[in-house]
Amino acid sequence: xxxxxxxxxxxxxxxxxxxxxxxxxxxxxxxxxxxxxxxxxxxxxxxxxxxxxxxxxxxxxxxxxxxxxxxxxxxxxxxxxxxxxxxxxxxxxxxxxxxxxxxxxxxxxxxxxxxxxxxxxxxxxxxxxxxxxxxxxxxxxxxxxxxxxxxxxxxxxxxxxxxxxxxxxxxxxxxxxxxxxxxxxxxxxxxxxxxxxxxxxxxxxxxxxxxxxxxxxxxxxxxxxxxxxxxxxxxxxxxxxxxxxxxxxxxxxxxxxxxxxxxxxxxxxxxxxxxxxxxxxxxxxxxxxxxxxxxxxxxxxxxxxxxxxxxxxxxxxxxxxxxxxxxxxxxxxxxxxxxxxxxxxxxxxxxxxxxxxxxxxxxxxxxxxxxxxxxxxxxxxxxxxxxxxxxxxxxxxxxxxxxxxxxxxxxxxxxxxxxxxxxxxxxxxxxxxxxxxxxxxxxxxxxxxxxxxxxxxxxxxxxxxxxxxxxxxxxxxxxxxxxxxxxxxxxxxxxxxxxxxxxxxxxxxxxxxxxxxxxxxxxxxxxxxxxxxxxxx
Numbered sequence: 001x002x003x004x005x006x007x008x009x010x011x012x013x014x015x016x017x018x019x020x021x022x023x024x025x026x027x028x029x030x031x032x033x034x035x036x037x038x039x040x041x042x043x044x045x046x047x048x049x050x051x052x053x054x055x056x057x058x059x060x061x062x063x064x065x066x067x068x069x070x071x072x073x074x075x076x077x078x079x080x081x082x083x084x085x086x087x088x089x090x091x092x093x094x095x096x097x098x099x100x101x102x103x104x105x106x107x108x109x110x111x112x113x114x115x116x117x118x119x120x121x122x123x124x125x126x127x128x129x130x131x132x133x134x135x136x137x138x139x140x141x142x143x144x145x146x147x148x149x150x151x152x153x154x155x156x157x158x159x160x161x162x163x164x165x166x167x168x169x170x171x172x173x174x175x176x177x178x179x180x181x182x183x184x185x186x187x188x189x190x191x192x193x194x195x196x197x198x199x200x201x202x203x204x205x206x207x208x209x210x211x212x213x214x215x216x217x218x219x220x221x222x223x224x225x226x227x228x229x230x231x232x233x234x235x236x237x238x239x240x241x242x243x244x245x246x247x248x249x250x251x252x253x254x255x256x257x258x259x260x261x262x263x264x265x266x267x268x269x270x271x272x273x274x275x276x277x278x279x280x281x282x283x284x285x286x287x288x289x290x291x292x293x294x295x296x297x298x299x300x301x302x303x304x305x306x307x308x309x310x311x312x313x314x315x316x317x318x319x320x321x322x323x324x325x326x327x328x329x330x331x332x333x334x335x336x337x338x339x340x341x342x343x344x345x346x347x348x349x350x351x352x353x354x355x356x357x358x359x360x361x362x363x364x365x366x367x368x369x370x371x372x373x374x375x376x377x378x379x380x381x382x383x384x385x386x387x388x389x390x391x392x393x394x395x396x397x398x399x400x401x402x403x404x405x406x407x408x409x410x411x412x413x414x415x416x417x418x419x420x421x422x423x424x425x426x427x428x429x430x431x432x433x434x435x436x437x438x439x440x441x442x443x444x445x446x447x448x449x450x451x452x453x454x455x456x457x458x459x460x461x462x463x464x465x466x467x468x469x470x471x472x473x474x475x476x477x478x479x480x481x482x483x484x485x486x487x488x489x490x491x492x493x494x495x496x497x498x499x500x501x502x503x504x505x506x507x508x509x510x511x512x513x514x515x516x517x518x519x520x521x522x523x524x525x526x527x528x529x530x531x532x533x534x535x536x537x
Contacts, residue, residue, distance in 0.1 A: 350370045
């Protein structure tokens, strides 16, 4: 196939304008997987929503596919869901819901134009929520806030908004306000239309959209009394003391539109989905590593933000998820990998909805395409046609857990090396090596301990090489240089070590705790010890 773009630029820009590419981020158990399903349900992409902790027809969510995910009832990997809504193409890039998978979540946030931040009404702002918000801010991703589980007992709405402003440094602007306190949800009122209240009757089991009823302000006052009046007073108080809605301020990350509801009961989810269409930005130009930017209407370019092996166990394949940044992707086209300058044909391309796949022939900016068996690709790669494009590399999160991996059966060393290399390329863990430890004892570095469970599971079931993981006492990592590595080696400290990250050859100095790190820094103040993104301390 010719690489010359066969689709007019005007059509590319029109299609890009119809795209909304977003992620749902949250602390564990805030309802992310349930919200993902509820959004797809309201878009009629699925006929029945599934809850992680449900039963019967609701057991197991559509976006979760790995066996380990189904066993644990969590989202471990990220999947891309595409569905139509209100004449738009919605690309929902599902993110891992467990606290241990921030690194994969970070890479996902490099592929989206907006994020929905879930906050549990009872627990408020939690550690992982704050960390993920800081990642959004670092990447310049605008955030829509959804305060979930309002049908259960929880905190005061005004207090929750105050916490958002105080701890996140962003101004919450309510678009939807609850009628009734948490645990006694009577309905919702929209800031732009306080002359009516939306009342919801949830469907048993929550498998279908809640039945919506509109009440006039007079009916609401008669039937809900003090709850209605309190809701209006609180809404007026917040709106009068804030900056009001400003689209530019939202896209600049200065304000966040706020919604209330219950994803499990499918209450308020349609309003949230409408907000993604109405407020979230469509794909825009992306900065290049060496200056300038790749405009949406230029020739094809894309960013590899995730690699996943064995999504289809029957075929033992490898899929690279590519966010289309500019131009048109057409299956079969020859694209160039910026890192190597080599081109390859994209014969096998698919879109993915959970475990279900569909062959994709054409994709536009904002879409996510899965390239099958593109073995040369790595996370962070730029693909392009025509004029060269190379986007900045994706940074890694600071690991906090470390363990030495060893094969249980030394005769399966080949499978061991292949498996560790594959998991490193996918970004499941960071693999650290040194001459002293050797290839048969690499150090696995993770943001959280459950990543080790995934490594153990996949090494045994996919690579037929069961392993042992011996935990190390290190808790902190800092980027250093050869001079720093030499000084640490001279110090002969028992609570530190310098290893090389195999993916990019970065030197990481590991320390047992912040006190040992501080002691070395005081002794050698001129040595490079740079924190990584999302360092715990």
